[in-house]
Amino acid sequence: MKKGHEAERTLTLERRDAALEDAQRFAALAVTTCTPECREAVTLAVCELGENLIKYSGNSDQTHAGTIGVSCDGDKVRVRAVNQVTSLEDAKRVSDLVAQISGSGIDVRDLYRARLQQLFEHPELPRTQLGLLRMAFEGGFRLSCSFAHSELSIVAERACAAP
């Protein structure tokens, strides 16, 4: 049976230490009708996107790091993160990584393993950069992103059958 369209539930992520716990609670509440596997995947996506927003988005003087939305539409669940970008270099890096992950014929496990191998060989690397890869590899999400007017939007979608 197909689930009906549900409006997007949105969390505005504050810049504070407990923000990621807020995000976890938000994710759990947003997908109560989904399968356990889907709930696990959405929690992963919301936390990884939330951590990226806190760490890298906009100006750290702003009280809010960005927004995360979750919606279920038919048999699909969608997680969307939106934030203001101050570093064009960061926005391009994210766009390039999403394009690489979403490329045709790409084995996401290979990409994930390659990044872990880099971190293993170079522990001095300052950024982990595993979040989007985990979302695709562990969470089974298809990723896309857009960048316009200093706003970066990352969308993650996956199938979700009713339990």
Next chain:
Amino acid sequence: MGMKLGEKVAVESLEVELKAPTELKLAGTLSTPTAQAEFRRLLQDLHTDIVSAKTTAFAVDVQALSFVNSSAIRAFVDWISRAAHAGYTLAFKTSASVTWHRLSFSVLKSLAPATVEIIESRPAVAGGGHPS
């Protein structure tokens, strides 16, 4: 100085226990920056103790560790790298019913196959072994 035997440390929603001189148990979830920083410090201290004690094999029970963010995965990568250089092995006790265990630990093992062992537990099948 690292953890004492039998001592349980709670860092927000993460629980850490040194169950035996050569076994650490992790439970709960790990996602906040505070918990991440404390977790990394704890693993660094533990590594120092393992090397000092000339331990050759160490076990990490993560079966009850239900969720971690990617910073924790990075902490495991760093620990595996230090263990490989120091010459001791790490056996991760995982649960087949947790997606991130099933997927990520197999990749972590592939980084250093001689250093990492995965011991995966499978959930019991309901009613198994009892013919009706």
